[in-house]
Amino acid sequence: LTLYVIEFVADKVPWVDTMWDTVHTLVRPLGGALIAVSTLGDAAPWMQGLVAVLGGTIAAGGHLTKAGTRAAVNVS
Numbered sequence: 094l095t096l097y098v099i100e101f102v103a104d105k106v107p108w109v110d111t112m113w114d115t116v117h118t119l120v121r122p123l124g125g126a127l128i129a130v131s132t133l134g135d136a137a138p139w140m141q142g143l144v145a146v147l148g149g150t151i152a153a154g155g156h157l158t159k160a161g162t163r164a165a166v167n168v169s
Contacts, residue, residue, distance in 0.1 A: 111167055114160035118153075125152020 103113040129148025130141050 107167055110163055111160075114156070114163060117156060118160065121156040122149040122153040125149050 126145040126149035129144045133144050
């Protein structure tokens with residue numbers, strides 16, 4: 094509940110949302126990589142590395158699209 098309230102406030106207050114997205118520029122790709130590797134199960138180290146890079150890249154792409162759109166809206 095506490096994390097929901099923090100996310101809700103950070104999402105609704107102008108410029109706080111931009112700072113929140115800046116922090117998450119590091120957090121979300123790492124989270125995406127960790128989730129991807131944890132769902133893989135037992136695999137070779139090279140496969141875990143590949144899946145981590147792919148998971149992090151997908152998470153970063155989604156995040157940068159969201160953050161870029163939000164920054165453009167805040168400026169306008």
